[in-house]
Every structure is written in structure tokens, then in C-alpha cells.
Amino acid sequence: MHNRLNRAFLGLGSNIGDRKYTLGRAVHLIHQVTEIEVLQSSSLYETDPVGYTEQDVFLNIAIEIETSLPPEELLTHMQRIETLLGRTRMIRWGPRTLDIDILLYGHEYIHHGDLQVPHPRMTERAFVLVPLAEIAPEAPIAYKTGEEVRYTSVEDALEKLEDTEGVRQCGKLGWKHVVEERKG
Numbered sequence: 747m748h749n750r751l752n753r754a755f756l757g758l759g760s761n762i763g764d765r766k767y768t769l770g771r772a773v774h775l776i777h778q779v780t781e782i783e784v785l786q787s788s789s790l791y792e793t794d795p796v797g798y799t800e801q802d803v804f805l806n807i808a809i810e811i812e813t814s815l816p817p818e819e820l821l822t823h824m825q826r827i828e829t830l831l832g833r834t835r836m837i838r839w840g841p842r843t844l845d846i847d848i849l850l851y852g853h854e855y856i857h858h859g860d861l862q863v864p865h866p867r868m869t870e871r872a873f874v875l876v877p878l879a880e881i882a883p884e885a886p887i888a889y890k891t892g893e894e895v896r897y898t899s900v901e902d903a904l905e906k907l908e909d910t911e912g913v914r915q916c917g918k919l920g921w922k923h924v925v926e927e928r929k930g
Contacts, residue, residue: 753785754820755850755882756809757865757874759793762843765805766790768831770919772844773809775827782823785810787919788877794912807919808849808877817851821861824848849878855888855895864888869903872910879904 756776760768769790777784788808813820824846832843847865856863864887868874878885883901890896904910 751812751814752852754811754813754817754848754852755878755885756811756824757806757845757847757849757868757878758809759804759806759845759873760843761802761804763832766919768844769805769807772827772831772846773807773919775830776809776811776824776846779813779815779823781814782820783812785812786881788880789915790917790919791873791877792914792916793873804873805916806873806877806913808874808881810881817848817854817856817861817863820851821848847874849874850882850885850887853886853888853897855890857890869898869906872904872907872913875900875904875907876910876913 758769758772760772773784773787776782786809791806793804793806815823828844828846847868848861848863849865849868851863854863857866865874868878869887869889879900883899883904885900886897887900887903888895888897
């Protein structure tokens, strides 16, 4: 068991079905994992699709969690929750009921197998950086130059993006009831 608590950030997105319900249910299921506590959530953002653009707009959020799970086990739990909520992987960057990405895990730089943290394209994507900057502007994003790991902040990465027009704030998720349910 990995006893040290780590702060991590997850990006969640949905563009099929009742998107807001799906995101709320996902946060609830994440919080139900014994080794995870949801600390905060960004606002909801409606975002234009990237990559494969012939699909409906997404709802996206970023959440901050505290977890004792190692990154690999956290990924396994997130994939299980995606599957529980109907995720199928048909088209790369295509429509999905739910997508959960591990954006940041502490200050770590992890690139092996299916696990890449920080998420490899997060600094190119407004739909990731805008919600994340709302809740953690100073959070460090690790990147490699040669063999050296360096860091930039979420806020600095967002400032370098040229286009954030496809990301529009559209309300709150109302996730705090999730915390009360587990305490009760």
C-alpha cells in the first residue's frame, strides 16, 4: 500500500448523453474510491471538439484530488469508472460518454506504457488548461528537455496558448454533495 498522500489533478470530459449528469456521477464514483478524496472542482466548461471535429461539443471540468494510490493504480481506477459509465474507445479523439485523464500527479514526470503524466498534450489544449488554471494556476507541469526534468506553471502554459475561444464557462457541477454523502 502506498501510504503517502499525493495531490493530483484529473481532467474529465463528456459529449454523449446527459453530459452534466455523467460528469457528476464520475466525480461521485471517484470520491467513492477509499484512497481518493475529491478536494475541489473547476466550473463546467463547454468546449469545441479538437482533432475529430465532426461531433457534439464537450463539457469539461478539472478536479483536484488527494490520493494514496500510486499513479498506475489511479489510472486503473479511472479506466474502470470510464467503463462503468459507458466509455468505449472507437475513434481517436472521438465522441465519448466519459474521458478521465490524469493531468498531474504531484511533481512527477511519468512516461511508461499507457501512463503518461503530465498528460502529453495538455499544454496544447485550452479545454484542459482553462479549467485547471481556475483551480490550480500555480500547479507545476513537468516536462523533459534532454534528460533534465523542468517545470512550468499551469498559468504560464495557458498564457502561451494562442486560442482559447473554443472554451466557454457554463456553470458549476455542484459536486460538494459528494463529500457530504461519504461523510454521512
